[in-house]
Amino acid sequence: MLLKKENGWKNKDLEREKIFDFCQEYKTSLDLGKTEREYVRFGLELAKKNGFVCANSKERLEVGDKVYYVNREKNLVLVVVGKEDIKKGINYVVSHIDSPRIDLKQNPLYEELELAYMKTHYYGGIKKYQWASIPLSLHGVVILGNGERRDIIIGEKEDDPVFTIPDLLPHLAAKYQGDRQTSEVIKGEELQIIVGSIPTEVKNSEVKELIKYQILEELNRTYNMIEEDFISAEFQLVPAFKAKDIGLDRSLIGAYGQDDRVCGYTSLRAILDLNEVPVKTAVCFLADKEETGSHGSTGLQSNYLEYFTSDLINKIQGTYNDLDLRKTLWNSNALSSDVNAAMDPIFKGVHEPQNAAKLNYGIVVTKFTG
CATH class of the missing domain: 2.30.250.10 (Aminopeptidase i, Domain 2)
Structure with missing residues (x-):
C-alpha cells in the first residue's frame, strides 16, 4: 500500500516494518534493563558502540565530539558538542530510568x-x-x-x-x-x-x-x-515477565518498567542516531529517583546537572567561571520526557476528553501536570 507525502510517495508496509523493528529493539532494552543500574549499563554499551567516549578521558572538547558521563551507575549523560558557543545554551532531553x-x-x-x-x-x-x-x-x-x-x-x-x-x-x-x-x-x-x-x-x-x-x-x-x-x-x-506484544495485531507492548524507560530508550536512540553535528550542544540525561521525588545524589534535585555542565564548559572553552554556567543554563532548553496516559474507553471518567491523549495521534505534549 502506498501513502501520499508532500514530497512524493512512501510504502506503508516499509514504514510498518521499521516501526516494528524499532519496537523489537525497545523490548530488548526493557528485558535487559529492569533496574536503573542495568539500564545505565545497557545504554553505556550502546553509546560506546556509537562512538561515545568517557568525558574524563578528554582534556579538551571540540565541535562534534561525543562523550558520556556516569554518576554512581544510576545516571547516564550522553553529549554531542554543537557548533554554537556553549554559553548560547544546551538542548537537554531528560528522562528517568527508575521504575516502581x-x-x-x-x-x-x-x-x-x-x-x-x-x-x-x-x-x-x-x-x-x-x-x-x-x-x-x-x-x-x-x-x-x-x-x-x-x-x-x-x-x-x-x-x-x-x-x-x-x-x-x-x-x-x-x-x-x-x-x-x-x-x-x-x-x-x-x-x-x-x-x-x-x-x-x-x-x-x-x-x-x-x-x-x-x-x-x-x-x-x-x-x-x-x-x-x-x-x-x-x-x-x-x-519476571519478558516484554510481549499485545493484541492479535501486535500493536501494543506489555512490559514492566515502561514508565519511564519508553522515554529513556527513545531519548537514547535520538542522540545516538544524530547524523549531523547539532547547532546547539545536545544532551541526553537519563536520571534516577523520579519515582520517589528526585532526591539523593542521583536524582534531579542533586547538583549533578550543574556538575557535568560545568565540566563541559571548561573542556570546550579551556576556562570556567560561575557566570559562564549561569549564562549557559539560562539560555538552555530542557524537555522533560516522561509518560502520559492515553484514554481507555473502560475508564473514560478519569480523563477530560478534549485535552486527553489518545492512541494513534503521535507524541503527547503535556503543558500541565502534577
Whole structure:
C-alpha cells in the first residue's frame, strides 16, 4: 500500500516494518534493563558502540565530539558538542530510568511456620495488590566482606527459580480482605516474598531455624554471601515477565518498567542516531529517583546537572567561571520526557476528553501536570 507525502510517495508496509523493528529493539532494552543500574549499563554499551567516549578521558572538547558521563551507575549523560558557543545554551532531553518496584530490607531473612521469607519495602507508587501471586525476579548488587562485588540476577533465565508474594485463597479472603480499601487489599507489611521451605540437613543443636539456615547455605554456596552481607546489598524485586506484544495485531507492548524507560530508550536512540553535528550542544540525561521525588545524589534535585555542565564548559572553552554556567543554563532548553496516559474507553471518567491523549495521534505534549 502506498501513502501520499508532500514530497512524493512512501510504502506503508516499509514504514510498518521499521516501526516494528524499532519496537523489537525497545523490548530488548526493557528485558535487559529492569533496574536503573542495568539500564545505565545497557545504554553505556550502546553509546560506546556509537562512538561515545568517557568525558574524563578528554582534556579538551571540540565541535562534534561525543562523550558520556556516569554518576554512581544510576545516571547516564550522553553529549554531542554543537557548533554554537556553549554559553548560547544546551538542548537537554531528560528522562528517568527508575521504575516502581519492591526492595529487600537491610535485614530481610526470617523463618516462621516452616517457611523462609524476606521482608521488603516498596519503591515508588505501586498498586500493591498487583504484586501478589506473580513470579518475581531478584536483581541487585552486593559487596562481600572481602570487598568483592557480586552482581546477582535470579529469576530471568528459563530454568531459574522465581519468588512470589503470597495472597489469600478466594474463599478465605472474603472476611479478611473483603472490607479493605483497594489500596490496602495487600498491605505494605504483607509484601513479603517466599524464599524457601526445605530444612537444612546440618545437625547442630545451635541451629534453631533450619529453613533459614538452608537459605543462607545456598547463598553462601552460590554467591559466597553471609547474612551480614545484606547490609551492603541493594536488591530489587521486579516482575519476571519478558516484554510481549499485545493484541492479535501486535500493536501494543506489555512490559514492566515502561514508565519511564519508553522515554529513556527513545531519548537514547535520538542522540545516538544524530547524523549531523547539532547547532546547539545536545544532551541526553537519563536520571534516577523520579519515582520517589528526585532526591539523593542521583536524582534531579542533586547538583549533578550543574556538575557535568560545568565540566563541559571548561573542556570546550579551556576556562570556567560561575557566570559562564549561569549564562549557559539560562539560555538552555530542557524537555522533560516522561509518560502520559492515553484514554481507555473502560475508564473514560478519569480523563477530560478534549485535552486527553489518545492512541494513534503521535507524541503527547503535556503543558500541565502534577
